Amino acid sequence: MLNNGIRTGKQYLEGLQDDREIWTKGERVKDVTKDLGIKRGAETLAGFLDRQHDLKFQETVTYLDDDGIRCATSNLIPKSKDDILKRGKSFYEWAKWSNGMFGRTPDYKNASLMAFASSSNFLTQGTNSQTAFSQNMVNYYNEMRLNDKVLTHTLLNPVVSHQQASEGKFSEDVALHVVKETDAGIFVTGARLLATLGPSSDEIEVFPSTVLKGHKDNTPYAFAFAIPIATPGLKMICRDTYDNEKSHFDAPLSSRYEEMDAVVVFNNVFVPWERIFIYADPELCNKAMNSTNAVVHMAHQVACGKLAKAEFMVGLLCSIAKATGRDKDPNTKGMIAEVMMMAETIRALLFSAEQNSHEDQWGNFMPLRSPLDTSRNLFPKMYPRMVEILQLMGSSSLMATPSEADFSNAISGDVEKYFQLINLGARDRVALYRLAHDVAVSGFGSRQNLYERFFFGAPHIMNAAYYDIYDKDEKIGRIEELLNSA
Ligand SMILES: Cc1cc2nc3c(=O)[nH]c(=O)nc-3n(C[C@H](O)[C@H](O)[C@H](O)COP(=O)(O)OP(=O)(O)OC[C@H]3O[C@@H](n4cnc5c(N)ncnc54)[C@H](O)[C@@H]3O)c2cc1C
Structure with missing residues (x-):
């Protein structure tokens, strides 16, 4: 039986040991799997990924895809009510492992990615759409599915003036926006919030929030893309950890389920075209979450x-x-x-x-x-x-x-x-x-x-x-x- 669509916890933790730029407690973290405020949450998630290999849970939390590869059930494209029920059972099983206290298990983002990929024609419907965007999404879904990747996402631009925000405008200094376009892709600068599980994820989806005004002033802010956390120029600024290194007896939840939230800063970050799904299209951005x-x-x-x-x-x-x-x-x-x-x-x-x-x-x-x-x-x-x-x-x-x-x-x-x-x-x-x-x-x-x-x-x-x-x-x-x- 092929098993390569589900990772072990060890493989997941090894994948986090890259050049990602994570800041916490006033310092840059060398290795998130060794940082005392982050590592136990990541180890908990690693333990959950291992359960995908445990025959007690495998039937529920995995499925055999049409390509014969065993994958996480949250990737299953539902074609019947039974598929919906199977997905629901899997979501519930994952949640029970932490009694709902580890809110951002990977099935959350998988659910969204599955929906985008299985409705990818939507991405051809914008004024600025390329057929390639639809194929990019299908390719990305398959890459994440087959490699059992853990995703985070950031939907919001930081707000400097709420008055300005209520008029549908972003602060040019802080909102994430396109600064350059080349044949190979785009460069983006600015910040986004908030990335729950960000420091312990493999990839980040930078998808649209649903509040873009349709006028052209918002075009530089209107996109959807996904990149690895370890992309040069991307940094995550974490809040204080709640894992204070106590025993499981003393802190039964915070010693296990610290999933960490971070503000994400992009400094001239390069995004290749093949990782872009919507571009310069506020209206398509606004419709994306609902229409898919x-x-x-x-x-x-x-x-x-x-x-x-x-x-x-x-x-x-x-x-x-x-x-x-x-x-x-x-x-x-x-x-x-x-x-x-x-x-x-x-x-x-x-x-x-x-x-x-x-x-x-x-x-x-x-x-x-x-x-x-x-x-x-x-x-x-x-x-x-x-x-x-x-x-x-x-x-x-x-x-x-x-x-x-x-x-x-x-x-x-x-x-x-x-x-x-x-x-x-x-x-x-x-x-x-x-x-x-x-x-x-x-x-x-x-x-x-x-x-x-x-x-x-x-x-x-x-x-x-x-x-x-x-x-x-x-x-x-x-x-x-x-x-x-x-
Ligand atoms: C623990 C945590 C984890 C999160 N994780 C993620 C994540 O992983 N990814 C992600 O993208 N986002 C994440 N978020 C962000 C979340 O999407 C936002 O907090 C949420 O959308 C609200 O936006 P805001 O925080 O900017 O609040 P604001 O928009 O500043 O609102 C603050 C309060 O004011 C009220 N308010 C604002 N404007 C008005 C108005 N005009 N009229 C009436 N009331 C108003 C709001 O209802 C709210 O009660 C997370 C947030 C938290 C707290």
Whole structure:
């Protein structure tokens, strides 16, 4: 059996050891696989890639492509409802491995790339399109699929003046733009944000955001391309790490799932034509995510991940209720039931989207969009509420969290005695609340909250887009019918 469409974790980590320019803690990183703030997150992802070779998971998270090569399921071009269900099962499996806490597993970007490649005729439809762009996309998808590459993406230009931005203009000094065009490709300068998993990815997609105004002033900013992270002139400027080198006991999530976010700076970066998919075409950029259905396939991956995360939050809250003996208290039950209902809402939306999957305009299958749009607009509100409930239930126990070392030092007797709970010994209680702390209080947990609020887009834009595409006419008609009835 050919296995070359799925990499091992070792192959992935070796691939990160290149000339990439990553900055963190005031210094340039020599090797991201050795940097203490980044490496454990990359090792976690390496472990996940290894699971593609584990027969327990392989059936779900991989498939045999038409070329006979075993690839990650997120690359499967869906031609039936069964394919949609297979993709969904794979997304959910990947998400369960981190309980949704490693948000940016490679299946997210694979979903988008698959959608672009399987609708690549779209790329021939612009005023400035070349047939080559469509072929470039198919070639790129196949290169990423067959080499099991890990991608990040950056959609937004940094904003200097929000007034200027609201008029649809970019700051020439900072927004990523084309500075030169040659027979071989283009040169770009400027910055983009934000690249989650950027330092530990193989490649970066620099795709359009959906807010370009159609006038020619925006032409230098209107493109879609993808290049390796280690391209000369490209640098990533990271936030502080949340992996503070603690043990898995002391920091169960941040010691494992630090996926790092970075602002990306391009200094006269060369992009060859074969890696360009849209060029100098604001209108095509604006249509790209919707017309290719990339947004729907990404939202499918996201909904599966959010289900795994919501289930995890239910499990955590129930574990705390059980440990404290408050699982008989109606108020506690009511708070947890609220989170259970959120999880079941996401499950129902996902079920509805998958069961009502249908053929799209490109001859592929896609999940029904509206339940996934509903899910991606609801979860940014749900997750902060889940965290709030955890804080309300946890209270000072979230602070009563001695470290692992305190179980084997001079104060271990005190810790064993004073940290026990009715249904849990001290060590297990501290472990449980340290997990809750990492979700609800730690820097890692706060970033998770921010991620859920924003990673798919600004709430005011996402909500307004939901309003725009919602089928309103029939409902308005009913009001008019009532008002006009005799
Ligand atoms: C943890 C994290 C990870 C991310 N990862 C990625 C990634 O991998 N790739 C990527 O491309 N992007 C990523 N993003 C960026 C994300 O796409 C943006 O945060 C999101 O689109 C919002 O844009 P912004 O941050 O510029 O906020 P802004 O546009 O500055 O908005 C800030 C707030 O103001 C509100 N607001 C702004 N303008 C208006 C207005 N006119 N009227 C009313 N309200 C308004 C917004 O709704 C929001 O609440 C990530 C973000 C976070 C927080």
